[in-house]
Amino acid sequence: MSDLEKNNEHEEEHFEYDGGAAVVPTDKIEDPGLEPHRPRMTDKDPKAAARAEKQVAAMFVISIIGAIVAVWGYVAFPIVGDDLSNTRNNALWVGVGMALSLLGLGFGAIHWAKTLMPDNEIVEQRHQSRSEPETRAAAVDILNMADSESGISRRKLIRRTMFGALAFLPIPAIVLFGDLGPAGVGDKMRVTMWDRGVRLTRDPSGVPIKASEVTVGSTFHVIPDGLNDLYHKLDEKAKAAVLLVRVNPSALNEAEDRKDWSYDGIVAYSKICTHVGCPVALYEQLTHHLLCPCHQSTFDLANHCEVIFGPAARPLPQLPITVDEEGYLIAQSDFLEPVGPTYWER
Amino acid sequence: MSDKKSIRRKPWATSLVILLGLILSGGGYAAATTTVQNETSAEMIEEGRKLFLANCATCHGTNSEGTDAGPSLIGVGAASVDFQVGTGRMPGQASGVQLRKKPVQFTEEQIQAMAVYVASLAPGPAIPDEQYLDNTGDANHGSMLFRINCAMCHNAVGAGGALTEGKFAPALEGVTEKHIYEAMVTGPQNMPVFSDANLTPEDKEDIITYLKYVEENNSVGGFELGSIGPVAEGLFIWIFGFGFIIAITVWLTSRAN
Numbered sequence: 001m002s003d004l005e006k007n008n009e010h011e012e013e014h015f016e017y018d019g020g021a022a023v024v025p026t027d028k029i030e031d032p033g034l035e036p037h038r039p040r041m042t043d044k045d046p047k048a049a050a051r052a053e054k055q056v057a058a059m060f061v062i063s064i065i066g067a068i069v070a071v072w073g074y075v076a077f078p079i080v081g082d083d084l085s086n087t088r089n090n091a092l093w094v095g096v097g098m099a100l101s102l103l104g105l106g107f108g109a110i111h112w113a114k115t116l117m118p119d120n121e122i123v124e125q126r127h128q129s130r131s132e133p134e135t136r137a138a139a140v141d142i143l144n145m146a147d148s149e150s151g152i153s154r155r156k157l158i159r160r161t162m163f164g165a166l167a168f169l170p171i172p173a174i175v176l177f178g179d180l181g182p183a184g185v186g187d188k189m190r191v192t193m194w195d196r197g198v199r200l201t202r203d204p205s206g207v208p209i210k211a212s213e214v215t216v217g218s219t220f221h222v223i224p225d226g227l228n229d230l231y232h233k234l235d236e237k238a239k240a241a242v243l244l245v246r247v248n249p250s251a252l253n254e255a256e257d258r259k260d261w262s263y264d265g266i267v268a269y270s271k272i273c274t275h276v277g278c279p280v281a282l283y284e285q286l287t288h289h290l291l292c293p294c295h296q297s298t299f300d301l302a303n304h305c306e307v308i309f310g311p312a313a314r315p316l317p318q319l320p321i322t323v324d325e326e327g328y329l330i331a332q333s334d335f336l337e338p339v340g341p342t343y344w345e346r
Numbered sequence: 347m348s349d350k351k352s353i354r355r356k357p358w359a360t361s362l363v364i365l366l367g368l369i370l371s372g373g374g375y376a377a378a379t380t381t382v383q384n385e386t387s388a389e390m391i392e393e394g395r396k397l398f399l400a401n402c403a404t405c406h407g408t409n410s411e412g413t414d415a416g417p418s419l420i421g422v423g424a425a426s427v428d429f430q431v432g433t434g435r436m437p438g439q440a441s442g443v444q445l446r447k448k449p450v451q452f453t454e455e456q457i458q459a460m461a462v463y464v465a466s467l468a469p470g471p472a473i474p475d476e477q478y479l480d481n482t483g484d485a486n487h488g489s490m491l492f493r494i495n496c497a498m499c500h501n502a503v504g505a506g507g508a509l510t511e512g513k514f515a516p517a518l519e520g521v522t523e524k525h526i527y528e529a530m531v532t533g534p535q536n537m538p539v540f541s542d543a544n545l546t547p548e549d550k551e552d553i554i555t556y557l558k559y560v561e562e563n564n565s566v567g568g569f570e571l572g573s574i575g576p577v578a579e580g581l582f583i584w585i586f587g588f589g590f591i592i593a594i595t596v597w598l599t600s601r602a603n
Contacts, residue, residue: 040602087566114602202544203494213543217533220544221494245538281498284509284536291510293498298510309510 034121042115052115059108066100073097190338192224192239194319199225200244200268200329203237208328209244214266217285220244222268224331239339241271242319243281244329245301247288253303261320263329268319269305270339273297275312277340290316313342387462394463397456401437410467415441422532423470424461429528431457433521443512444535471531471541478551479523481558488556491549495540503560505573509536519561523554 041048073093077086131139152159199208203221206228214220222242227233249265261267269290273280278294288302297310305316317339320332399408405416412418416438419426430436434448452460461473493502501507504518513536518526527550533539545553571578 038601042602084566085564088564088568091566092568110598119602204490210543213541215539215541215543217539218541218544219495219538279498282509282515283538284513285533285538286536287510289510293507296510 034123037121040115040119043119049116052111056108056112056116059104059111061104063101063104063108066097066102066104068097070094070097070101189340189343192334192339193227193236194224194240194242194331194334196331196333197324198331199324200242200321200331201225201227203241204228210327211263211266211323211329212327214244214246214329216246216248216265218246219281219283221271221281239272241279242268243271243283243290244268245283247302251288251302255304258304258318258320260322261318261332263321263323266321266329267301268321268329268331269299269301270317270319270335272316272340273312274307274314274316274341275310280316390459390462391466393456394459394461394466397452397460398463401451402460405438410464419464419467421468421470422464424465424473425471425528426532426534427461427464428457428473429525429532429534431460432528433525435534444514447516471528474524474527474531474547474550478527478547479554481523481551481555483548483552483555485552485556485559487549488552488554488559491545492553492556495545496553499537501573501575503565503573504557507574518557523558526554526557 042052043049070093073090073096077090077093079087079090147153200220200222201208201224203223206223206225208225209220209222220243222244223237224240224242227236227240230236244266245268246264246266249262252262252265252267254262271279271281273292273294275292275295275297278292280290280292280297280299282291282293283289283301284291288300289308290299290301290305292298292310292312295311297312298308299305299312299316300308304318307313307315317335317337319335321329322332324330398406398410402416402419403410405413406419407413407416410419412420427436431452432450434450435445437451438445439448450457464470465472492500492504496504499507499509499515500518501515506517507515509515515537521529529537530540530545530550530553531542540550565573571582
């Protein structure tokens with residue numbers, strides 16, 4: 001009887017399953033025990049062992065070659081100049097080399113362990129997770145001692161003020177982090193750069209757009225005049241981006257109170273999807289559908305961009321536009337509702 | 347005298363005479379026809395009108411006024427005809443949400459004749475000038491314009507993309523410079539129009555230069571997998587990446603034989 005088997009027997013003597021609240025089956029299947037040991041080819045045949053040894057060595061050699069390939073790739077394809085194919089080759093060979101180097105080492109080690117290292121089966125029994133009674137009693141003693149020495153049960157004043165202090169501790173964090181959300185940013189979520197008289201200009205050049213330049217079927221990607229002069233222009237662009245489209249005026253079904261928001265078939269809508277804020281700009285000229293590329297929300301431009309498909313909950317906000325005396329398109333006001341995804345204050 | 351006679355009787359003499367005759371008559375014919383083409387537009391318009399009546403009028407109406415089956419062609423311009431017929435989209439094969447590219451049905455001369463005829467009905471976008479089609483624009487500026495105006499439908503490198511209800515923005519690889527320009531200026535099917543007031547001819551040249559630059563240069567990031575982004579890349583990594591990991595796991599936990 002080996003030491004291992006003795007050990008197993010010893011464990012089994014006082015090992016009992018604690019079923020806890022579970023139903024313990026009385027007719028449980030007998031433990032079938034270990035399968036009979038099956039010797040490997042490398043145990044039986046010295047030639048197979050020699051072959052396995054060579055295989056492991058070959059994998060380690062591949063690992064060495066991989067490391068060399070990685071260095072060669074790095075040196076042979078320096079990322080210099082305008083030739084983008086250098087970047088591609090550099091990344092490719094450094095990556096392939098390092099992958100070979102790691103995989104060769106790993107595969108070699110595992111193959112070595114599986115074929116040549118001892119393969120006798122070992123059993124390790126599980127222990128109960130509950131501690132011994134002495135350990136548990138000692139833990140209770142420590143807690144009791146802490147209670148009596150600190151007097152936390154007796155000294156009510158200290159206990160209550162301590163809990164109070166703990167309750168107040170996170171309040172600064174809550175107040176500070178609260179300012180990150182829309183509740184703390186004032187009217188930033190409601191207000192964009194658009195205002196009465198702001199010219200509609202081309203993205204990215206900032207050249208103003210004349211109404212006569214917008215032919216039927218045209219789309220212009222629009223930013224407000226002056227955006228390019230701002231330091232934080234992306235912050236403003238993210239809210240103020242607008243898609244300008246001219247359709248045949250007879251194709252528009254305009255609500256009575258929004259009839260003067262368009263100019264001779266030219267309509268301007270926020271490009272920020274009301275679902276999660278992707279830029280909605282896939283405009284189909286014949287169907288007047290606007291598609292959001294992220295989640296396929298589809299808006300019907302002819303009907304005030306109402307949602308006809310997809311997860312968006314609200315129509316895209318319309319920018320009321322008109323022309324100034326020089327014929328340039330201008331905004332009548334800011335958007336009359338907040339652009340972009342819904343947040344809890346609306 | 348006897349020398350001349352002998353030359354005429356040489357076996358290659360006949361071939362030489364036939365060759366000369368062919369060059370003269372063929373060259374003369376070519377010269378004559380070229381003159382005719384350059385000379386008259388009225389004849390070409392008439393030729394175009396005949397082709398139009400035979401091939402297009404069923405849907406577009408005998409006076410190009412449009413019917414329920416096809417839109418009016420008054421004012422669409424020569425560029426529109428050259429794009430639609432020149433890419434094989436017209437004449438349409440079957441009605442559907444979108445007409446597709448197919449082998450071109452007419453010769454270059456026939457297309458030009460129809461373009462001239464349609465252009466004669468009302469002014470419209472003309473076939474672009476060669477100077478904007480030689481890829482000498484600013485690819486960097488073109489890339490920016492492409493990302494703002496085109497990439498949402500056509501993909502950042504022009505690989506194409508899906509629209510609603512089965513429609514799609516086609517891939518731009520392999521499309522000729524002229525056809526890209528004409529598509530921008532005419533807005534075929536569901537594509538919006540990008541007139542010269544919106545994107546100047548130089549802007550269009552920059553965009554075309556960018557597209558051709560992308561076509562001719564390798565992707566920096568390795569395999570492109572169609573350049574269509576997360577779908578192809580996700581599919582690849584889920585099948586091959588995870589397949590590889592599962593295979594290693596199976597091998598790792600199996601017993602050595």
